[in-house]
Amino acid sequence: MKRIIKLQVNGDIYEVAAEPWRTLLEVLRDEVGLTGTKKGCDEGDCGACTVLMDGESVPSCLTLAIEAQGKEITTIEGLAEGEKLHPIQEAFVEQGGLQCGFCTPGMVLSAKALLDKNPRPTEDEIRLGIAGNLCRCTGYIKIIESIAAASRKMAPHRGAIRTGR
């Protein structure tokens, strides 16, 4: 039985009709029309469905849409400001951190969640930060370099690069 739910996505409020068994991923893509969030494994293992809820990365394929009410949801569409890319997105473009781009929305949001808490992560901290996101194309090196470059853009005065593998 459908319920009207109110979802706050990227600063906008959407009223959608959804049954209790619809996941946030399905509702974002099919009802709200934001297809940047991807359905990969659909069981919480690949990270392609990653969105931010109140700033924390969550698997939207394992979130019931009805339980996402009252939270601030950020999808990949919410990062750029009009034509101006977010520094993390800029870094991915400049460093070549994507090939097919399917994992990229999830990777960028996981990177944002990481950098918002840890502005200058070590390489190992970056690897742990994206441990929930799989990529089939790049072999991860360029993704890690993109996130490191983003961290230097976003927190340029936070000291020398820390090593500490």
Place this chain on the structure above:
Amino acid sequence: MTLPRFEYLAPETLQEACALLMQHRGRAQAMNGGTDLLPKMKDREVTPEYIVGLKAIPGLNYVKHDKKVGLRIGGLATLKGVAENPAVKKGFPLLREAILQMASPQIRNIGTVAGNLCNAAPSADTAPALIALGAMVKLLGADGQERTIPLEDFFVGPAQAVLKEGELLEEIKVPDTPPLSGGAYLRLSLRRAVDLATVGVACFLTLDGKKVCREARIVLGAVAPTPLRAKEAESLLKGARLKEDILDKAATAAMRVSKPRSFAEYRQQMVGVLTKRAIRQAWEKAAAVKGDVKSFMKKQGRRQEK
């Protein structure tokens, strides 16, 4: 993979949740993070007609430290909330170590420690660490009765805990650790994150003032139907000093008690490898701690007399 249909119920208290589970017993599942339940439902492994949502129940998402009881983890506390809690970082680093090796950042943000325990996978990572720390669990029944049992006695078999119909896990209590203690949790898995552990070993040791092992707990995960204490290995460590041959003997004893179902020979061997490493790491951490054992024992004595 759409989820099967269900009706979603949102109780306002834990007691109400227990009552709903009892009312619809056999056709209902409790859910919080949903990171184990929803994949099973997508596979049609379980198809509850009712989901009793626990997320919105106030007052249970806490991690507190109490001088009398020790660490208290609420039934709705997330894995991330527990791992990042200052009291856990300071007083129970073994638990933090176990949590940070499991799942993924996304899953840890919504998954709960209580859920990890109630799902009762033989490979559950929080279980060996919590059992090694002597954790107790408080359960709330549909009749309003509470009971507290050692976590060690909570598991019955794969995906089977001692929870009765309508019973939920309300709180996990972990007693304060003595000085000169140290722990380590090591696990083997194919992928660094997300994958279930194929072998898990938790070791928690307490030394005396002369660096001799006073107490030891070694708990194995993923290599038996439930998390398993390697008691023979533990007894070999008691009264011993850290020496290569003691580590080897304890590792062999742990191997002997493990019964992995698949790739048995390899996984048993890995039990030996990880047990030896875990004991050594725990010992080194314990030996590095500065602590006054005598005054702690006096305080313990006074507390027991009360």
